Amino acid sequence: xxxxxxxxxxxxxxxxxxxxxxxxxxxxxxxxxxxxxxxxxxxxxxxxxxxxxxxxxxxxxxxxxxxxxxxxxxxxxxxxxxxxxxxxxxxxxxxxxxxxxxxxxxxxxxxxxxxxxxxxxxxxxxxxxxxxxxxxxxxxxxxxxxxxxxxxxxxxxxxxxxxxxxxxxxxxxxxxxxxxxxxxxxxxxxxxxxxxxxxxxxxxxxxxxxxxxxxxxxxxxxxxxxxxxxxxxxxxxxxxxxxxxxxxxxxxxxxxxxxxxxxxxxxxxxxxxxxxxxxxxxxxxxxxxxxxxxxxxxxxxxxxxxxxxxxxxxxxxxxxxxxxxxxxxxxxxxxxxxxxxxxxxxxxxxxxxxxxxxxxxxxxxxxxxxxxxxx
Amino acid sequence: xxxxxxxxxxxxxxxxxxxxxxxxxxxxxxxxxxxxxxxxxxxxxxxxxxxxxxxxxxxxxxxxxxxxxxxxxxxxxxxxxxxxxxxxxxxxxxxxxxxxxxxxxxxxxxxxxxxxxxxxxxxxxxxxxxxxxxxxxxxxxxxxxxxxxxxxxxxxxxxxxxxxxxxxxxxxxxxxxxxxxxxxxxxxxxxxxxxxxxxxxxxxxxxxxxxxxxxxxxxxxxxxxxxxxxxxxxxxxxxxxxxxxxxxxxxxxxxxxxxxxxxxxxxxxxxxxxxxxxxxxxxxxxxxxxxxxxxxxxxxxxxxxxxxxxxxxxxxxxxxxxxxxxxxxxxxxxxxxxxxxxxxxxxxxxxxxxxxxxxxxxxxxxxxxxxxxxxxxxxxxxxxxxxxxxxxxxxxxxxxxxxxxx
Numbered sequence: 001x002x003x004x005x006x007x008x009x010x011x012x013x014x015x016x017x018x019x020x021x022x023x024x025x026x027x028x029x030x031x032x033x034x035x036x037x038x039x040x041x042x043x044x045x046x047x048x049x050x051x052x053x054x055x056x057x058x059x060x061x062x063x064x065x066x067x068x069x070x071x072x073x074x075x076x077x078x079x080x081x082x083x084x085x086x087x088x089x090x091x092x093x094x095x096x097x098x099x100x101x102x103x104x105x106x107x108x109x110x111x112x113x114x115x116x117x118x119x120x121x122x123x124x125x126x127x128x129x130x131x132x133x134x135x136x137x138x139x140x141x142x143x144x145x146x147x148x149x150x151x152x153x154x155x156x157x158x159x160x161x162x163x164x165x166x167x168x169x170x171x172x173x174x175x176x177x178x179x180x181x182x183x184x185x186x187x188x189x190x191x192x193x194x195x196x197x198x199x200x201x202x203x204x205x206x207x208x209x210x211x212x213x214x215x216x217x218x219x220x221x222x223x224x225x226x227x228x229x230x231x232x233x234x235x236x237x238x239x240x241x242x243x244x245x246x247x248x249x250x251x252x253x254x255x256x257x258x259x260x261x262x263x264x265x266x267x268x269x270x271x272x273x274x275x276x277x278x279x280x281x282x283x284x285x286x287x288x289x290x291x292x293x294x295x296x297x298x299x300x301x302x303x304x305x306x307x308x309x310x311x312x313x314x315x316x317x318x319x320x321x322x323x324x325x326x327x328x329x330x331x332x333x334x335x336x337x338x339x340x341x342x343x344x345x346x347x348x349x350x351x352x353x354x355x356x357x358x359x360x361x362x363x364x365x366x367x368x369x370x371x372x373x374x375x
Numbered sequence: 376x377x378x379x380x381x382x383x384x385x386x387x388x389x390x391x392x393x394x395x396x397x398x399x400x401x402x403x404x405x406x407x408x409x410x411x412x413x414x415x416x417x418x419x420x421x422x423x424x425x426x427x428x429x430x431x432x433x434x435x436x437x438x439x440x441x442x443x444x445x446x447x448x449x450x451x452x453x454x455x456x457x458x459x460x461x462x463x464x465x466x467x468x469x470x471x472x473x474x475x476x477x478x479x480x481x482x483x484x485x486x487x488x489x490x491x492x493x494x495x496x497x498x499x500x501x502x503x504x505x506x507x508x509x510x511x512x513x514x515x516x517x518x519x520x521x522x523x524x525x526x527x528x529x530x531x532x533x534x535x536x537x538x539x540x541x542x543x544x545x546x547x548x549x550x551x552x553x554x555x556x557x558x559x560x561x562x563x564x565x566x567x568x569x570x571x572x573x574x575x576x577x578x579x580x581x582x583x584x585x586x587x588x589x590x591x592x593x594x595x596x597x598x599x600x601x602x603x604x605x606x607x608x609x610x611x612x613x614x615x616x617x618x619x620x621x622x623x624x625x626x627x628x629x630x631x632x633x634x635x636x637x638x639x640x641x642x643x644x645x646x647x648x649x650x651x652x653x654x655x656x657x658x659x660x661x662x663x664x665x666x667x668x669x670x671x672x673x674x675x676x677x678x679x680x681x682x683x684x685x686x687x688x689x690x691x692x693x694x695x696x697x698x699x700x701x702x703x704x705x706x707x708x709x710x711x712x713x714x715x716x717x718x719x720x721x722x723x724x725x726x727x728x729x730x731x732x733x734x735x736x737x738x739x740x741x742x743x744x745x746x747x748x749x750x751x752x753x754x755x756x757x758x759x760x761x762x763x764x765x766x767x768x769x770x771x772x773x774x775x776x777x778x779x780x781x
Contacts, residue, residue: 115504116504117504118401119504125397129397132390136390174732174736175562177736178735178736178737178739181739245558245562246562246565246566247562247565247566248558248561248562248565251565258508261507261508261509262508262509262558264509
């Protein structure tokens, strides 16, 4: 019985990697290109790529701290370094952050389906379906999440590649020229929003207690490959969209969907819009499940519950309610993910968390060294 | 312990029931027999009533499979509205079937509407989720879209499909027509330093006894002509390009795909030689003059096959002949480019070549200086054209001719 309970909590490095990559595919393929190219510039893809790569540094630092702390989750580390009360405050803050990420993701699915496929269907229907499936997946535990991620990953990654490669004959590399001639501010904006999305990978540290094996090498590999993959995905998506649509890329609501509409090869392979729709559905559900699981784990750790599975269902309800109120229309949704709103907010929260925990770790290590010297 | 086992089973059962209810059908389902699939659309702006006039061809799928040639497999419907969207919805006043736009291949716009600006009538097609940006855009020269869509095609039963095939052939086999969809149009419109082009369509009234009228089983009195292009500044039509001027634009952009280039026989001026074009490429370079002006040098390279000569020539025994034809080919290509440039620079004032966009990529600093004044700079731009033509083959009977037999 005990062994069975333990097995539900275990996730291996490959599964965690797949889970994190999937959570980025959603961002790269739904709305990131339109966000980074709000002010059209041929170089935004470079900014998006570099921004994601920069996330390697805080993720690497966080990985080292997590391993050195004995594989605690984010809230566990906060409680260890700052005590139960302050650590609990961090836990509640992170829970709402992950819940917000999950609710926003549900909202993307709603906007995608009602915006381009079935405009007359009430958005609540899609919110409820996505949240329902995500709740079931999250409540099943880390292992099931990880296994599902591997299966979905094997399907979704080839589809993402097809979506970006098949319209090659409709792309004009000239739209990416002149190379490196954009205003630095444009690159910085694209880089910041991309960085803030990639930094969402810190949600992976909530799964540290379940990760087996959990050596420094494994943790480094998970988060470094994640940041590199995120950088490639975001740069590739932004570059493909810009090459295909040039200045139009700034005005498309769902650029990757429009890109899939452009697929036309030999008069046979065309009307492939189902590719991104499948991508979004599969990766979004898993991303929502991951965020719900993480939010539940934060609260469970904060309030000393055995595990957070029972919190997943109520959090699912909350996320559906949040989805309805978080933004009132698609304009607000796109405005929500601009560099000066989500870019700044996401960066402050996530880098702030890394700084807080790594500082706490350093202080704790210094304190224990001093105590050892006194002893 | 017992409660913990029962709860998941109840939850799974409830989930199954809910899914069975949710997945039994589609919320927004529209059965195919309730849809009118649009196969061609035309938009005109009626200045007298200040309303949009929409003309659509709605597919009659039940007739499409019939062999009876007199039955048209489409119904032409017209509606009006203060906006295109309203006009689209108003088609329901004539038929309960709702228009389905996802398969519409062409949109025709009347000349006057295009001269007034396309944006007010195109926005619906850009914004709506059902329409697609790969729909081809045509402008009806000298008439309205409604009149053009009335013309019956002889061979192809669906005019919309016929227009697509026609345009594709004009682009690929002649390089004298524009195969430009809404997406290409919008990109050119939004991009600095390049102006949009759209396909040109004309209604042609046939004379009684015209052979092309006899090709069909019905008495055809009208036909359409597709070739040349409509040139724009932003979204406003400013003039027309003739077919060879369109090819001039393609030469400069290195986008000529095929076609027949007729050059005078270098040794017998009253005879011509037909060359089949194969590949072309171009290289455009800009330089700044000492007085602060800009000059442009275009290097065009093209290959062709000797298709026909009106008098026997033996390329193998007269090596100078090929060289002379190549020189004539180069002169003819340069002439086409010059004609197009003169028309666009002097008459239309529209940079459909995209020279400004090329300058912005090759010399961004210089572009920043001139972009605000680009129309004037383009009009006065000194363009030097250098052509390199090569004839690669001479057909399957390289030396055939009456002179050879004797």
